[in-house]
Amino acid sequence: MNKTKVKVEFVIVGDEFNPGLVTEKLQINPNEYWVKGDDIKGRNIKRKDSCWIIGTEYEESSDINNQIIKVLNKIQDKKSNLCELGEYFNLEYILLIIINIEENEKPAIYFENEVIQFMNDIKGKIDIDLYIF
Secondary structure, three states: OOOOEEEEEEEEEEOOOOHHHHHHHHOOOOOEEEOOOOEOOOOOOEOOOEEEEEEOOOEEOOEOHHHHHHHHHHHHHHHHHHHHHHHHHOOEEEEEEEEEEOOOOOOEOOOOHHHHHHHHHOOOEEEEEEEEO
């Protein structure tokens, strides 16, 4: 029997920026990154923007905040650096929550005040993708 799984990513997207500079400034190694113009593996197209991502893997979860906390704990003390980078490179910040619902087992979906405040402070947005199996 498959269980509902949640994955959370903090995504930094911009037209043109060097993901290495983000890594250096935040002192965090990304799970994934690419640069505008890079080839997309397995496809005959190129990336339209640059991106830097940290996050969790898919984990069984009955509350999305379990995964959100894991990601935000890595970046919460980097707020001023994120604001500075965001302004300089015109970056977009996204807290992406991906939920794979199995057997109609829905996790709790709500946001703690600290999450809302942090995303507001860095001018970020929250995106939820639901997949029902």
